Amino acid sequence: MANRLRGEIEAVIDGRKWTLVLTLGALAELEAVYEVEDLAALAERFATGRLAARDVVRVVGAGLRGAGNAVDDDQVAAMTTSGGLKGFLAIAADLLRVTFADTEADTSATMGADMANERHFTHAAQEAGAYAIAHPSPARHDQTRGQTA
Secondary structure (H helix, E strand, C coil): CCCHHHCEEEEEECCEEEEEECCHHHHHHHHHHHCCCCHHHHHHHHHCCCCCHHHHHHHHHHHHHHCCCCCCHHHHHHCCCCCHHHHHHHHHHHHHHHHHCCCCCCCHHHHCCCCCCHHHHHHHHHHCCCHHHHCCCHHHHHHHCCCCC
């Protein structure tokens, strides 16, 4: 079972339940791919709400690899979810949310005030055409984690 306090999520991809987590190594991988200098710049990159399909593949792939799964981005690109594109957007948004969202302490000094603000993630999801993913119903939220309501 995924531990969301450690940044882990569960998702059903290709009919299989997977654990995903953006470990420090996975985040370093994304920093290198996006050629950003630090975590704040990486967080800002995703907070814009402008996600390409390759962004979703990279985030999901990094999350799968961070959890110890031996998959490359080409394999991730060929995978499917029951929700199609919206399913992958939900997985990527949830993974970014548990990684960057402030859970207890004020992280604005280290992560940037914008990333500590949950409304920023909601805006990002709206811009990606996935408002329903940012505010899922309890039943939909459970399904995106591979659980039935």
